[in-house]
Amino acid sequence: MGDRDVRMASKAGRWIVFTTxxxxxxxxxxxxxxNVALPHIGADLGADLAVLQWTVNAYMLTLAGLILLGGSLGxxxxxxxxxxxxxxxxALASLLCGLAPxxxxxxxxRALQGVGGALLTPGSLALIQASFHEDDRARAVGLWxxxxxxxxxxxxxxxxxxxxxxxxxWVFLLNVPLAALCVPVALRxxxxxxxxxxxxAEGRFDVLGAVLGAxxxxxxxxxxxxxxxxxxxxxxxxxxxxxxxxxxxxxxxxAPPSIFASRMFTAVNLVTLCVxxxxxxxxxxxxxxxxxxxGYSALAAGTALLPTTVLMLLLSARSGELxxxxxxxxxxxxxxxxCAAGMLLMLRVGEHAAYLTDVLPALLVLGLGMxxxxxxxxxxxxxxxxxxxxxxxxxxxxxxARAAGLIAVAALPLxxxxxxxxYRSAAExxxxxxxAMPMCAGILVLGAVLxxxxxxxxxxxxxxxxxxxxxxxxxxxxDPGERDATT
Numbered sequence: 259m260g261d262r263d264v265r266m267a268s269k270a271g272r273w274i275v276f277t278t279x280x281x282x283x284x285x286x287x288x289x290x291x292x293n294v295a296l297p298h299i300g301a302d303l304g305a306d307l308a309v310l311q312w313t314v315n316a317y318m319l320t321l322a323g324l325i326l327l328g329g330s331l332g333x334x335x336x337x338x339x340x341x342x343x344x345x346x347x348x349a350l351a352s353l354l355c356g357l358a359p360x361x362x363x364x365x366x367x368r369a370l371q372g373v374g375g376a377l378l379t380p381g382s383l384a385l386i387q388a389s390f391h392e393d394d395r396a397r398a399v400g401l402w403x404x405x406x407x408x409x410x411x412x413x414x415x416x417x418x419x420x421x422x423x424x425x426x427x428w429v430f431l432l433n434v435p436l437a438a439l440c441v442p443v444a445l446r447x448x449x450x451x452x453x454x455x456x457x458x459a460e461g462r463f464d465v466l467g468a469v470l471g472a473x474x475x476x477x478x479x480x481x482x483x484x485x486x487x488x489x490x491x492x493x494x495x496x497x498x499x500x501x502x503x504x505x506x507x508x509x510x511x512x513a514p515p516s517i518f519a520s521r522m523f524t525a526v527n528l529v530t531l532c533v534x535x536x537x538x539x540x541x542x543x544x545x546x547x548x549x550x551x552x553g554y555s556a557l558a559a560g561t562a563l564l565p566t567t568v569l570m571l572l573l574s575a576r577s578g579e580l581x582x583x584x585x586x587x588x589x590x591x592x593x594x595x596x597c598a599a600g601m602l603l604m605l606r607v608g609e610h611a612a613y614l615t616d617v618l619p620a621l622l623v624l625g626l627g628m629x630x631x632x633x634x635x636x637x638x639x640x641x642x643x644x645x646x647x648x649x650x651x652x653x654x655x656x657x658x659a660r661a662a663g664l665i666a667v668a669a670l671p672l673x674x675x676x677x678x679x680x681y682r683s684a685a686e687x688x689x690x691x692x693x694a695m696p697m698c699a700g701i702l703v704l705g706a707v708l709x710x711x712x713x714x715x716x717x718x719x720x721x722x723x724x725x726x727x728x729x730x731x732x733x734x735x736x737d738p739g740e741r742d743a744t745t
Contacts (some may be wrong), residue, residue, distance in 0.1 A: 264449070266394035273447035274389055275398060279405040280440045281345050282382035284433055285375040286406055288352070289317065289663075290413030293545040294560045295426040297681060302426065303361045306678040307671060311483050314542060314667050316365045319479060320372030321379070322660035323472025326512045329380035329654075330463060337381040337388065338450045342441055344377025349437035355430035367430075379656055382406075387640060388451035399640060400578025403633040405571070412567045414545055418560025464512035470500035471512070475661060482668035513654055522642035525712035526635065527655055529590055531662045532705030533597070533631065536698040538663025539670040540601055540624075543694055547604075550681050551688040552611040562617050569625035574633045581634030590638070590709035593631025598702035600624025601695050608688055638713075666701075670694050 264271045292299075296310045303309070332340040351370035358364035383402060390398045420428040477493030480486060504511040518524045548559035581589045603620035611617055643651040671680070674690040674697070681687055 263391050264389045264394075265391055266397055270447065270449075271390065271394065271398070273443065274386060274449075275401055275405075277440060277444045277448050278341075278382040278385050279402055280436065281341060281378050281444070282402070282406050284345070284436050284440070285321075285348065285379050287413045287416065288348075288371065288375075288430070288433060289321075290541055291417035291420075291429050291432075292317075292413075293541050294414045294417035294549075294556050295421045295429045296546060297549050298421050298426045298556065299364070300681065303364070305361050307676065307681055308483050308678060309361045309365070310681065311667055311671065312365050313361075313368060315479055315483070315664050316368040317372040317375070318538075318660050318664035318667070319475055320369045320472065321375040322372075322657050322664055323475050324373060324376035324468060325380055325657045325660065326471070326654060327463065327465075327468045328376040328378075329384070329651075329656075330512065331377065332381040332384060333452060336450045336452055337384050338444060338448050341378050341381035341385065341448075342444050344374050344379070344381065345437045345440050345444070346374075347377060348374030349434050350374075352430045352433035352437075356427040358427075383636070385448060385451065389449055395640075396578060396582045396637060397575065399637055400575040400633045403574050403578060403636045405574075412564070414541075414560035414563040415557075415567070416560065418555070418557035421556035464504075464507055464510065467500060467503050467507065467512040470496055470503060471657075474500055475664060479664060479668045482665070482672055485672065517643060517651065517654065520642050521712070522638065522714075523651070525708065526586070526590075526638045526642060527658045528712070529594075529705045529709050530635065530639075530655055530658045532701050532708065533594055533635070533662075534659040535662035535666040536594075536597065536601070536701045536705075537628075539666035539694065539698050539701075540604075542667045543670065543691055544604065546681055546687065547607060547691045548611075548617070551609055551684045551691065552607060552617075553609070553684075562613060563621060565618060565621040566625035566628060569622070569629045570632070573629045577629050578633035578637055581637055585713070586634050586638040587709060587713035589630050589634040590713055591706045593627045593629075593634075594702040594706040594709065596627030596630060597624055598627075598699035598706070600627060601699045601702070604695050605692055609684060666698075670697065673697060 264274060266272075266275075292314060296313065299305065299313060300307075300310050305313075328340065328344065348371055351367055351374055354367040355364060355371065358367055383399070386398050386402055387395065416432070417429050420426070420432065474493050474497035477489045477496060481488075481490030481493060504513050505515055508514060509516060544563070545559055548554040548562055549556065554562065577589065600620050600623035603623060604617075606616045607620065608616075639651060639655045670676075671690070671694075674694040676690040676694075677686065679686075680690055
């Protein structure tokens with residue numbers, strides 16, 4: 259088990275935050291940095307829109323499908339150990355991406371990257387949850403969320419600089435030196451921790467559940483990208499089989515039904531699905547819109563998205579503390595609504611879009627919304643489950659977020675009527691972008707409605723006695739849940 263007494267102001271505390279942010283930020287950075295490079299990848303490899311979708315989704319598919327297993331591996335064999343293995347795996351797969359001679363190899367290497375991400379992502383926040391003193395845990399989570407969000411948001415800028423400079427392959431090769439920095443720091447400064455009894459840290463792994471979950475996502479994704487109805491039907495059947503297997507295995511399942519006994523945990527994961535579906539679709543399409551339609555270079559398109567980075571950097575820790583004081587209901591309602599407004603403002607971004615009057619206002623509103631909701635969303639998941647199930651709950655919430663983005667990237671071009679060569683035509687892509695943004699905004703509004711109707715903030719006197727994080731975001735007192743970690 260972790261020490262759980264590290265203080266935020268200590269040298270050890272700072273090293274833990276640095277290491278976990280660097281590792282998880284590497285995965286988050288790569289999930290967004292690729293978006294800016296897509297037009298250049300398509301031109302260099304002679305690829306159509308479907309290949310670009312798979313370049314994004316191959317990574318998201320293995321990440322979402324295996325992240326639950328990654329959390330369980332950390333709980334049993336040690337979260338630091340699995341985290342380090344994931345970082346090394348991710349770096350090697352990134353090297354293969356950078357050297358890929360064709361689209362097929364690139365997509366396969368992206369899938370391997372997702373496996374590494376599934377190992378390192380749940381362990382990063384679980385290490386914070388298992389290491390820090392209860393009084394400092396909320397602030398550590400806020401810093402992790404903020405800087406992790408910065409890693410995701412700064413991706414387009416870094417990607418644009420690399421694409422316009424040494425080339426798109428360096429978008430992937432950048433991960434190799436980052437991993438070389440992360441691994442020795444983790445081994446030296448981060449304490450090891452494991453899950454206790456009853457956390458899934460003992461017994462056989464749910465390999466069948468992991469295979470069925472990944473297969474269901476793959477089939478549904480293929481159906482949406484390739485418009486193959488048979489794959490969609492097969493995906494639904496396999497998904498039903500996944501649910502049946504998990505119910506039969508009970509506490510030995512990859513996603514044990516008991517963890518969803520907490521209404522707060524279930525509700526926050528539904529909100530996560532809505533929020534990250536919209537984010538996934540937006541960042542995939544916005545980077546293309548700025549380059550294909552507005553005529554921005556890769557660097558200019560990446561730089562254009564920096565306001566969200568700055569706002570996340572400056573305000574996420576305070577947002578986490580605010581959520582601790584007032585509870586999750588208001589931040590998780592207001593945040594998605596602000597993000598929805600920002601995406602609707604993106605409808606002003608067309609040909610010859612002026613940055614100050616067309617692009618910047620939309621991104622400022624979007625950034626405020628992301629800042630408002632990301633840290634409280636993370637903290638709410640932490641407060642709704644038991645601390646001993648850190649890897650498990652982190653994996654479930656991360657899987658929900660990644661699966662949502664995966665489905666959005668696959669579905670939005672289809673729903674918006676985007677053809678296979680749309681990204682080569684400013685007029686065609688601009689028309690479909692204008693149809694897609696209201697869809698993303700609608701998903702966010704649905705998330706806000708879910709948050710407002712399902713989130714409850716009990717008074718401090720009603721807090722569950724096992725609440726170790728902060729009573730402001732605990733689950734209802736009659737619904738003692740399990741508390742853990744997320745995205």
